[in-house]
Amino acid sequence: MAATKKLVMIGNGMAGVRVIEHILKLAPGAYDITIFGSEPHPNYNRIMLSSVLQGGTGLSDIVINDWEWYRDNGITVHAGHTVTSIDRVNRKVVSHLGLEASYDTLLIATGSSAFILPLPGADKEGVIGFRDIKDCQIMQETSLSYNKAVVIGGGLLGLEAARGLLNLGMDVTVVHSNAYLMNRQLDKAASMMLKEELEAQGMKFLLQKQSERIHGKKRVKSLSFADGTEIEADLIVMAVGIKPNVQIAKDAGLNVNRGIIVSDFMETNDPNIYAVGECTEHRGIAYGLVAPLYEQGAVLAKRLSGVDTEGYTGSITSTKLKVSGVDVFSAGQYDEPAGTRSLKYQDEVDRVYKKIVLKDDKLVGAVLFGDTGDGASLLSLIRKGESVRGREKELLLGFSAGGAASGKENHLAEMADDEIVCGCNGVSKGTIADAILQKGCNSVSAIKACTKASGSCGGCKPEVEGLLKIYAGDNAAAPVKEGICGCTTLNRDEIVAEIKRMGLKTVKEVMNVLEWSQPEGCSKCRPSLNYYLGMLWPTEYKDEKESRFTNERYHANIQKDGTFSVVPRIYGGVTSPSELKKIAEVAEKFDVPLVKFTGGQRLDLLGVKKEDLPKMWEELDMPSGHAYGKMLRTVKTCVGNTFCRFGTQDAIGMGVRLEKEFERMNAPAKVKLAVSGCPRNCAEATIKDFGIVAIDGGWELHVGGNGGVHVRATDLLTIVKTEDEVVEWGGAFLQLYREHANWNERTSVWVERVGMDFIKKSLENGEERKALYGRIRTAIDQIKDPWQEIIENKELRKNFESLVPAEALQS
Amino acid sequence: MAKVLIGHMADIDKKGARTVRYQDLEIAVFKLSDGEVRAVENRCPHKGGKLAEGMVCGTAVHCPLHDWKIDLKSGNVYEPDEGCVETYETEVDQASGAIYITL
Ligand code: SRM
Ligand SMILES: Cc1cc2nc3c(=O)[nH]c(=O)nc-3n(C[C@H](O)[C@H](O)[C@H](O)COP(=O)(O)OP(=O)(O)OC[C@H]3O[C@@H](n4cnc5c(N)ncnc54)[C@H](O)[C@@H]3O)c2cc1C
Ligand code: SF4
Ligand code: FES
Numbered sequence: 001m002a003a004t005k006k007l008v009m010i011g012n013g014m015a016g017v018r019v020i021e022h023i024l025k026l027a028p029g030a031y032d033i034t035i036f037g038s039e040p041h042p043n044y045n046r047i048m049l050s051s052v053l054q055g056g057t058g059l060s061d062i063v064i065n066d067w068e069w070y071r072d073n074g075i076t077v078h079a080g081h082t083v084t085s086i087d088r089v090n091r092k093v094v095s096h097l098g099l100e101a102s103y104d105t106l107l108i109a110t111g112s113s114a115f116i117l118p119l120p121g122a123d124k125e126g127v128i129g130f131r132d133i134k135d136c137q138i139m140q141e142t143s144l145s146y147n148k149a150v151v152i153g154g155g156l157l158g159l160e161a162a163r164g165l166l167n168l169g170m171d172v173t174v175v176h177s178n179a180y181l182m183n184r185q186l187d188k189a190a191s192m193m194l195k196e197e198l199e200a201q202g203m204k205f206l207l208q209k210q211s212e213r214i215h216g217k218k219r220v221k222s223l224s225f226a227d228g229t230e231i232e233a234d235l236i237v238m239a240v241g242i243k244p245n246v247q248i249a250k251d252a253g254l255n256v257n258r259g260i261i262v263s264d265f266m267e268t269n270d271p272n273i274y275a276v277g278e279c280t281e282h283r284g285i286a287y288g289l290v291a292p293l294y295e296q297g298a299v300l301a302k303r304l305s306g307v308d309t310e311g312y313t314g315s316i317t318s319t320k321l322k323v324s325g326v327d328v329f330s331a332g333q334y335d336e337p338a339g340t341r342s343l344k345y346q347d348e349v350d351r352v353y354k355k356i357v358l359k360d361d362k363l364v365g366a367v368l369f370g371d372t373g374d375g376a377s378l379l380s381l382i383r384k385g386e387s388v389r390g391r392e393k394e395l396l397l398g399f400s401a402g403g404a405a406s407g408k409e410n411h412l413a414e415m416a417d418d419e420i421v422c423g424c425n426g427v428s429k430g431t432i433a434d435a436i437l438q439k440g441c442n443s444v445s446a447i448k449a450c451t452k453a454s455g456s457c458g459g460c461k462p463e464v465e466g467l468l469k470i471y472a473g474d475n476a477a478a479p480v481k482e483g484i485c486g487c488t489t490l491n492r493d494e495i496v497a498e499i500k501r502m503g504l505k506t507v508k509e510v511m512n513v514l515e516w517s518q519p520e521g522c523s524k525c526r527p528s529l530n531y532y533l534g535m536l537w538p539t540e541y542k543d544e545k546e547s548r549f550t551n552e553r554y555h556a557n558i559q560k561d562g563t564f565s566v567v568p569r570i571y572g573g574v575t576s577p578s579e580l581k582k583i584a585e586v587a588e589k590f591d592v593p594l595v596k597f598t599g600g601q602r603l604d605l606l607g608v609k610k611e612d613l614p615k616m617w618e619e620l621d622m623p624s625g626h627a628y629g630k631m632l633r634t635v636k637t638c639v640g641n642t643f644c645r646f647g648t649q650d651a652i653g654m655g656v657r658l659e660k661e662f663e664r665m666n667a668p669a670k671v672k673l674a675v676s677g678c679p680r681n682c683a684e685a686t687i688k689d690f691g692i693v694a695i696d697g698g699w700e701l702h703v704g705g706n707g708g709v710h711v712r713a714t715d716l717l718t719i720v721k722t723e724d725e726v727v728e729w730g731g732a733f734l735q736l737y738r739e740h741a742n743w744n745e746r747t748s749v750w751v752e753r754v755g756m757d758f759i760k761k762s763l764e765n766g767e768e769r770k771a772l773y774g775r776i777r778t779a780i781d782q783i784k785d786p787w788q789e790i791i792e793n794k795e796l797r798k799n800f801e802s803l804v805p806a807e808a809l810q811s
Numbered sequence: 812m813a814k815v816l817i818g819h820m821a822d823i824d825k826k827g828a829r830t831v832r833y834q835d836l837e838i839a840v841f842k843l844s845d846g847e848v849r850a851v852e853n854r855c856p857h858k859g860g861k862l863a864e865g866m867v868c869g870t871a872v873h874c875p876l877h878d879w880k881i882d883l884k885s886g887n888v889y890e891p892d893e894g895c896v897e898t899y900e901t902e903v904d905q906a907s908g909a910i911y912i913t914l
Contacts (some may be wrong), residue, residue, distance in 0.1 A: 449890070450890070451891060518869060520826075520844060520867075520869040522880075546824065546826035546867065547866070548866075553864075554864070558864060558876070561859075562859075562861040798829075802830045802831060803818040803822060803831040805817045805833050806817070
């Protein structure tokens with residue numbers, strides 16, 4: 001093993017410490033780490049300073065890593081020490097208090113400072129920026145004995161500061177040089193709306209004012225402008241921009257422009273020195289937001305840990321104004337640079353403004369005011385960079401139900417009567433209108449019962465709601481509380497709580513005790529109750545096959561002509577010549593009409609007669625692939641390092657192990673896994689429910705992906721080192737999902753509903769993780785291979801055969 | 812019309828069904844949770860789904876293909892869908908458990 005190297009980092013801020021966190025995971029023990037930080041605090045979440053100022057969040061709430069973390073990870077930290085020089089020849093740094101540290105590798109992560117306008121008097125007491133805890137504390141203290149605050153700068157940061165000062169009880173005036181607030185993001189119209197909104201909250205504005213001089217003796221007293229006017233001020237907060245902290249880098253002879261110039265691997269022009277965060281300039285851009293800096297950090301950590309990385313290629317960023325009661329979102333190139341065109345939507349009544357910026361048919365930027373619900377969808381379209389030709393209006397008018405309601409209604413009103421609204425059930429606009437106008441349907445569920453619109457995948461529910469609004473108007477029923485189906489008004493959580501509380505043990509009991517309107521339920525609640533009971537009482541509950549769908553009762557997929565398909569399990573997609581021969585022989589023997597490779601790396605024998613199923617299973621002598629169930633389906637793998645020149649880990653072995661570990665697992669909905677051997681991701685792991693991407697020395701665990709109706713890329717859960725950890729985290733994640741999701745809710749929907757924070761919190765504690773893993777093992781261990789069970793049990797087998805009438809016997 | 816012995820109570824699970832072929836007909840024979848036996852043509856009026864494979868809830872069955880709901884007494888399809896299936900009279904010999912269908 002290589003000797004431990006000395007890594008010194010300058011700056012104890014968000015981007016830098018993030019890099020250290022990654023390195024500790026990817027290459028534990030590889031470095032002896034020392035950090036210098038000017039601020040006397042451990043690493044904290046700077047973004048949250050706005051919340052601290054606005055109240056409700058304490059300083060201790062925003063600490064990301066406390067002192068103990070540094071100690072536990074053997075990191076030497078010199079807080080309160082500002083590094084004043086870098087000696088590249090002798091490879092050491094010196095702090096303003098004279099402390100020295102020598103390095104093999106140096107990391108500059110000095111962030112930036114608030115830009116203080118060089119006005120006469122700017123050095124007076126009471127003139128500050130808004131950048132760190134100290135600034136926050138000064139504002140809080142000032143508010144105790146002074147009243148008049150002036151914020152220079154009407155951008156995101158300035159408005160957040162102003163809002164905070166209002167909350168502290170101060171009289172706040174925002175001074176802005178432009179005629180419009182947030183002029184970089186917003187158009188005049190939207191900016192006016194924003195101003196009115198903030199004025200209603202008590203903020204005052206002085207627009208088109210050039211600040212000229214700050215007056216006062218020791219402490220600030222007033223601010224005067226170029227036009228000769230003046231305003232009283234006990235406190236002046238400058239929020240006019242940021243200035244990357246590059247002086248020490250410049251002094252050391254590193255290439256510096258606006259920021260320290262770095263390559264795609266965050267290298268400076270000195271091979272032993274790297275830089276990351278707001279102090280850098282990458283491909284001409286100095287970022288001022290956390291997301292891109294974290295992306296840079298991930299690349300740098302891999303680089304420093306010797307893990308393969310494709311490098312950092314730049315980011316598309318988005319921002320939200322964090323002022324309560326005002327929603328502003330912007331993403332990408334929102335300020336309409338040359339060569340772009342834009343579409344705008346403005347609704348003065350509902351106070352909604354939207355703008356999308358296009359360049360050659362692609363979406364490159366967006367601004368939302370008042371209703372920011374579509375922000376994430378727009379951002380993802382910008383990132384994808386695909387053509388949006390023909391969809392511009394849809395994007396502008398909104399994806400979501402609440403989004404730009406009136407624009408959406410126009411679109412619906414203009415739609416032709418024969419245009420299909422519900423694609424699953426082929427229900428046209430005319431049919432829905434008819435149900436509302438002629439048959440008196442006055443709610444979405446009534447329309448669903450009457451026409452089936454929105455009854456299947458539910459994707460068209462917003463349109464149905466929209467049509468209801470148009471045709472029923474005020475006659476639309478107030479939304480009623482919807483239960484899991486028409487038989488009850490209780491929702492999933494209420495039902496599960498009652499089952500637990502009263503120890504209910506059968507579907508029938510639940511329906512009786514909880515007063516179902518239909519005594520034997522329906523095809524929706526029966527399978528869900530069957531699932532919840534099995535999940536809650538894994539060792540006691542006897543699965544009710546009559547409450548399962550056809551496919552799960554016959555352990556095969558029913559086809560449109562009543563035949564079935566058979567998909568045997570092929571672990572990790574790896575088979576053998578003899579296994580293939582066996583499958584081929586069985587297919588021939590039973591005259592299987594079609595043999596097909598599935599999208600899940602295995603074989604499907606389609607068109608099998610029901611009565612042949614048990615015999616075929618017997619001859620195949622392979623476990624069920626569960627291609628039909630709300631269960632673990634496939635675990636896709638790529639070749640991994642077994643053969644592939646890029647492979648970093650044994651993806652096949654990992655995949656096979658996971659499939660053996662979790663096969664037969666019942667779940668709220670189907671569950672798909674994949675393991676890729678490197679970030680090229682040939683197994684498409686990032687659209688799976690649980691996807692694993694190998695990296696050198698570790699495994700990235702991704703969750704919540706879906707490649708179906710609504711494609712969703714995964715979120716990164718964590719990075720682990722060993723295969724055992726992959727299995728434990730995987731099992732714990734799946735069990736958490738089993739215990740919390742609604743029946744028929746894929747992980748993609750569930751993850752969005754409960755949020756990644758909840759999932760991370762629930763899994764980060766080792767003991768809880770082990771307990772979750774233990775519970776999933778118990779649940780799976782109760783279940784046998786269904787094909788084998790049916791082969792062995794005559795009573796179960798009978799349902800696959802037809803009855804033979806006596807007369808036929810006699811004749 | 813013929814009364815045909817098609818099987819015994821023990822042949823069909825509660826809330827389950829078996830099929831029986833008689834000449835050109837395929838019939839689905841259901842046993843409801845209270846032990847009552849019902850027989851209907853094994854063909855959904857929608858797109859011919861095999862009703863015997865559906866989920867039984869009370870006196871109705873949900874077709875396995877697209878979830879149409881069919882009443883096993885009248886053979887009528889529940890709203891909002893429309894249609895009906897042929898129903899057949901059934902008789903159970905309480906002593907022997909033998910099931911007869913009138914065809
Ligand atoms: C056989 C297969 C198509 C093929 O020939 O490749 C298939 C066939 C069916 N898929 Fe699929 N899906 C198959 C891979 C996929 C994939 C690709 C994958 O798994 O890599 C997807 C997208 C990935 C995903 O799920 O995230 C996929 C997304 C769906 C969906 C949409 C799920 C969603 O959450 O949006 C459905 C509908 C559903 O589950 O309600 C569906 C439903 C179906 C059903 C079961 C429809 C049904 O209920 O009868 C089809 C059964 C056909 C039959 O009779 O055998 N199939 N299906 C694939 C079987 C893979 C396997 O080996 O098990
Ligand atoms: C009020 C506020 C709200 C914000 N809101 C958002 C938001 O909503 N979304 C978003 O994405 N971003 C937001 N940001 C920006 C975000 O906080 C920064 O992009 C991020 O903190 C930059 O990380 P960094 O590590 O590069 O720099 P920093 O977090 O600033 O860390 C650099 C550290 O290095 C120290 N340092 C500097 N020079 C030296 C030296 N010579 N020796 C030792 N130490 C040194 C500094 O004191 C500082 O602690 C906000 C910022 C502020 C101030
Ligand atoms: S996409 Fe899937 S569900 Fe649709 S037809 Fe193909 S196999 Fe069937
Ligand atoms: S065939 Fe029965 S519901 Fe479609």
